Amino acid sequence: MNLTLRVWRQSSPSDAGRMVTYRVEDVSPDMSFLEMLDVLNERLILEGDDPIAFDHDCREGICGMCGMVINGVAHGEQRATTTCQLHMRHFEDGAEITIEPWRAAPFPVVKDLVVDRSAFDRIIQAGGFVSVPAGSAPDAHSIPVRKEDADSAFDAATCIGCGACVAACPNGSASLFTAAKITHLSLLPQGQPERLTRAKAMVDQMDAEGFGGCTNTGECTAVCPKGIPLDTIAQMNSDYLKANAK
């Protein structure tokens, strides 16, 4: 396949940035999207150009490090897929592909397609944990957990923290990310003691980071590689309201 790429290039946070067009030839349909960019980058290095900077690590869809807006969609058009798991067989020969970084004020661009997502860490710091120092835990079977609750908690806990939800949201909201963690822990007995303080602290931190509010457009869950359900946000709002009513 032969492709035309339009890629966002920005040398530093202070650079205004621009789209640059590249031709890529002889792309195999079995390549992953990132392997296609690797091939282009190898060429750019040898031509003395600066290769395109992008974040990636595990390349198997679980670390959450990669993320690009491909043809206007976070992680591309294939559902429930990270950029690294997207393969070129889903593109037509001769296609023009636009590649941009996540765009949201709390995710400033570091370089090209690399953004700073440390705001997510600070939301977790605010309360996304159960306070149990190592060595203090009772036997794992001392508290049974309903299978349904464990399964639903797992579904929420699969969030990989990639930030696609923020990139897709017209409001730049981090509600799905925050709600996934709140829901994961609020469904388990171990998460109950800190349940309301957690919800309040995490939502307040999310707001303080400058993420927008949720207006239920559902764009987040549509692009989420792990299919985190939208009703986690209802759970978050419910816990948050209860916390504020106390």
Added chain:
Amino acid sequence: MKYTEGSAIRDTKAPAGPIEERWEKRKFGAKLVNPANKRKLNVIVVGTGLAGGSAAATLGELGYNVKSFCYQDTPRRAHSIAAQGGINAAKNYRGDGDSIYRLFYDTVKGGDFRARESNVYRLAQVSVNIIDQAVAQGVPFAREYGGLLDTRSFGGAQVSRTFYARGQTGQQLLLGAYQALERQIAAGTVEMHTRHEMLDLIVADGRARGVIVRDMVTGEIERHLADAVVLATGGYGNVFFLSTNAKGCNTTAIWRAHERGAYFANPCYTQIHPTCIPVSGEYQSKLTLMSESLRNDGRVWVPLRKNDERAPGDIPEEERDYYLERIYPAFGNLVPRDIASRAAKNVCDEGRGVGPGGLGVYLDFRDAINRLGRDAVEKKYGNLFEMYERITGENPYDVPMRIYPAVHYTMGGLWVDYDLQSTIPGLFVVGEANFSDHGANRLGASALMQGLADGYFVLPTTIGDYLAAGPFGDVDDEAVAEAEIRVRAKIDRLMSVNGTRTPDSFHRELGKLMWDYCGMERTEESLRKALERIPELREEFWQNVKVSGTAEELNQVLEKAGRVADFFDLAELMCLDALIRTESCGGHFRAESQDADGEALRDDEHFAHVSAWEFGGEDGPVLHKEALEYEYVKMTQRSYK
């Protein structure tokens, strides 16, 4: 490559006496640090995977001043996150005959009698606490309808002791450790440095006192000082270029610590995982593992005939060779990883491999789907099937998966004693980065166990014994400056070559060479070839590598070049280690050492030892042997037939 043999080395920290009392004794014997003093002690932890994340969090909880470093944009990305199958623990919740002793026994045997008994026993003991800790953190393990934890049997075990969270156990355990770490960051006990890469170890007055790191965003070279340094930087499987490791995984931290004096143990012990998705083309950037839990229900086969080009569905039952079930009737598809991998290589070498290039075998779920129903199979393996389809474009519900072995884990690593302390006082090494618990072959679901055992339970106790003598005062300026100069010189050198080949092209070539000559099967001839070729390629690298951009910015080409440079040096040591270990054991298979059936043949008379290598620079490395003694598990030739 020349080398010399030095004096023997041994672990002086494991107490004597009955094995089940040793860890208790060591804990009691270890000096304590009073809480007021802990605040005055600084500890650096490099790496935030299961071992490093849990260590940094726990040290923070204990009240030490911790600085944590990772190369990723957040500690939650570390590659432990990709572990799929599960975590072993000797809980015996099933009442199926499991016990701490049995887990200990299985691990020593599975490691082909090349691990220390004391360490392995402690690992089995601590395993039960890990599950308790993780559950209390809210790790959503799979559960039964009664609300209790579910387990499964896994890779080479005949009891059901593997706890799991669908196919994402590593992710859930890592997020548990990450959340504990973030809690300490919020509490101010841990200072986090993301997008920072360790480039050298500062050793002053014979102690590890800090690290030199590069800020990967600004390119700034920074010095960080402490009373102790913990390396939790993972394995070095990426020396093969293609592996199941994350792209960023590298050997730089442990290799540079090795250059500063930490012995490197058993570098040749690498684990080849039998169930990975085969290579599809020249551009391949990494390999993806399919959890070996799939072997619980999938059946491995190849056509009986050579070069059989028929579609798998068209090959009748009597023309299929379920070779694992045939050769190993007792364990069948569940034989340990090294055995399953080599068996796959053998049938492919015979010309019976399937898929492009004939480098693949089938992993077939037809019978499981008929027996359990499609829904049950989907519940168990749905996410893995989906992942397979995403990558290959084939649907494993209809067509058998194609799998092939790939480099997955490295049992070798920096030498540590029972306290997890390296040969440099004050330098501790945890998780895959050390060599300690898996011998020559790691059992499935034991990596997560070891990482968390080291980080939550072992290191926090043993490091106290060292730190009790601290704080160790100001660090000699000259030692710091020297380390910084070394780092700057290496970067300047890489930037100045301006040749015609990219770091990746060198890495690919080195990886291919290692796979061909020091991979699943090694011979004296292949290893000698590798030892001849590696220095030539390294020479070319330093003459002809091209690094674009500058060192004072985010520069992924420079990062890569530095890592590849260290991989060359490590590769050479791996091949040397493999060459002089003329026996076969675990993941190290020397073709010259096999029995009449083609199974690995150990040579306990000459090789029941750890090979700990001291860096020797121009004079070549120095080999120190640590004798291994087996008081409890009788050394036998492994048999899974």
